[in-house]
Amino acid sequence: MFESAEIGRCIDKDTYDAEAPALREALLEAQYELQQQGRFAVLILINGIEGAGKGETVKLLNEWMDPRLIQVNTFDQQTDEELARPSAWRYWRQLPPKGRIGVFFGNWYSQMLQGRVHKRIKNAVLDQAIDTTLGMERMLCDEGTLIFKFWFHLSKQHMKARLKALQDDPLHSWRISPLDWQQSKTYDKFVRVGERILRRTSRDYAPWYVVEGVDEYYRSLTVGRILLDGLQAALKAKSRPLPHPHAAPLTSSLGEHGLLDSLDMNQALDKDTYTEQLISEQARLSSLMRDKRMRRHSLIAVFEGNDAAGKGGAIRRVIGALDPRQYRIVPVAAPTEEERAQPYLWRFWRHIPARGKFTVFDRSWYGRVLVERVEGFCAPGDWLRAYGEINDFEEQLSEAGVVLVKFWLSIDQQTQLERFKAREQIPFKRFKITEDDWRNREKWPLYRDAVGDMVDRTSTEIAPWTLVEANDKRFARIKVLRTINEALETAFGKD
């Protein structure tokens, strides 16, 4: 969930200087339109890692927009008046009225995060708090509030550097925090709990936006653009509740440097190393599948990737040393008539393996947020809510002991072109290349955005995405096999 906010995204000063004035003007205009319409309120929740620029961003928004129409609230220690009433009272009394923007710093999410990190509450109680929160946010949306939830993120390394810089700066060194962020353990716990909360509370009507905070220019432009897009969509919408004003986050399309671009595509293996490692990883998998601890688990491997990225070849290597009675490959194409008559996830539920078994999905439920999104096969409302539904689905798998590994096989455009051409030359491969493939190629940027959003929203602790650099097929196959083996060993180790 935080992968694409740990790659050091930045924007240079020139780009920022070129874009900021127009963005600022548009935001100001949207703000006045919001006031004039008076149809809905805007609530901005600010959370995330210490030092990731939460305060600076709020300060900037106040500078950019008309501060008379923004109210910033910090919820630290409860006052006597607040302590004497139900805990939600302090938030209700500060809600922005229609036509205004409210910024909630240290909101309900901070409370539950701190509570869980400090072990004052257990997961079940955390989930109850999450449940209450979802009810509250749903109600606010139904009543005409547009909610933006920002998680400002930093990798551990970036956080440490940032804290050090702040400490050395006399203007900032006075700042304290209830958590001891100097401790590496604190960061880990905070991120783990944060991930659980984001996974369960990112809903189509109020999704989370994860923003990497290391670079001020990137951070500011990203937040500004997300706000502007959401505001403009909601201002245009005529109905209530506001119909999905939230597009997917812009992070992947902002700047040329997305998550996929951060991969080192030159990684490769020579033939001898490959052969040697292939044999040993296959043997390892075969042995793990026969391990008696496998009786408590099942294994699911999801393969997605660019066309011609080598999914088929990788799958063949994975099942190469396995007993065919243990695994099953499910190729996912257009749904059958029977499948179309059922809820979307039904056609995947029917292939969930029993304990001890292994199912390979050659393409998967992620089709909804990839091809269906890009090709417009389903309405935006459908794919927007799919992220949450998929996270719920995978959580149910995980709780039942299913080990779930998800691969995105990534190649660059040049490599794809070469493989397409090669396929057209080789008679027995010609069936593998169609008009569709050439057409999809033209939508490369759309797919890149969709993949970025997919990983941002569905790569979770319980079911992380593995991005596989697949320009070199040998490297990709070994990485896939090794990832599966490690996932199984980790699961066995936890038993």
Add this chain to the structure above:
Amino acid sequence: MFESAEIGRCIDKDTYDAEAPALREALLEAQYELQQQGRFAVLILINGIEGAGKGETVKLLNEWMDPRLIQVNTFDQQTDEELARPSAWRYWRQLPPKGRIGVFFGNWYSQMLQGRVHKRIKNAVLDQAIDTTLGMERMLCDEGTLIFKFWFHLSKQHMKARLKALQDDPLHSWRISPLDWQQSKTYDKFVRVGERILRRTSRDYAPWYVVEGVDEYYRSLTVGRILLDGLQAALKAKSRPLPHPHAAPLTSSLGEHGLLDSLDMNQALDKDTYTEQLISEQARLSSLMRDKRMRRHSLIAVFEGNDAAGKGGAIRRVIGALDPRQYRIVPVAAPTEEERAQPYLWRFWRHIPARGKFTVFDRSWYGRVLVERVEGFCAPGDWLRAYGEINDFEEQLSEAGVVLVKFWLSIDQQTQLERFKAREQIPFKRFKITEDDWRNREKWPLYRDAVGDMVDRTSTEIAPWTLVEANDKRFARIKVLRTINEALETAFGKD
């Protein structure tokens, strides 16, 4: 929540024989239309008290409709195949496809109910299961499934009689149940857990219908009509997700004998008894309010009722012996401009008392499901979701130690007429009677239905409704005071 399903509702055979054939034909027709459209599936969940006619009703539906298009599933012991997979798998594999009706007997609710009653799980884990369930049902609705949730109910007394009758019947005595229903404790626990589940899972997109099961004719017609109304609304709707096909339950309008009609309106107090009891109950309240245990609680009393039912007089008696610094009366009329710019519940949240204090709401947040519903001041979608929002709200109050008592002051039409006329005669009371009052009177049946639905859906263990027979003002005032006093003593007793 179960009040109106414990009053012994019944329908005579003649009425049943007159209505059943037309209902049956209409259901059959709707069923074929459902198949022809193939746009959505129907899922019927059957839960409730042992012996309340769950099985008989399902059997009847199969007789009435085309059984080829209905699939009934019972989920008892998990099979080997099911045990080897995530627990939701067994439900997914049995989901009805679009165009069909599926009946789930012993569904996800039965599992969590049994688990909690047998103390295999705690409330926090129950709430996690509820959360998962809500996610599942929401997803099903978004994907085009129409969900009906029926809770078949019996009062404890009726259940015992019914079990005895079944036991004596050789055709039924073989039936067993995992719970020992002969025990009175089992009933209490089951109903308590059931209420928590219904309270948290009755949502506008999939509300619960509580059906009293004591009389076969009543039960059958009620279920049939609810299904028919929901089906017809959904068949007419063109959009997806289905736009609130669920009207409020018909239970109150079915038959002339509703919850309010079951009150004994002849109850009265003579003047001496009244004076004596008034003094003693007022003294009791005054003393309770000064009790040091009151520091951990606050008190909210909600007054709703027919026009001229005597709310004002009752409120005056309640606060008669109290220190004005301890209480506050909030009269609720049309919202102010500031209040209209906020979510609906905001104007009530702002008046939530601090610990140790007492707030009287003269009319309340229930306006949304009473006057706003009846007069069409808000859209059906808004008041339908309000039941769930209000339950969430009151749960937050209760968890913060607020003691919440809710009164519906009920008078009959004749008494109201006399009071209206009297008001017109007495100069200083003339301001209390307006054209509106006469107009509202014409909507008596609509208000009766709205009150029935309100009590069915929002009378909960943590915040029960008290129906007050108010034809006699003295009787009503004493009942109100005594109820408040008992609620405080119960709360203090639990500390």
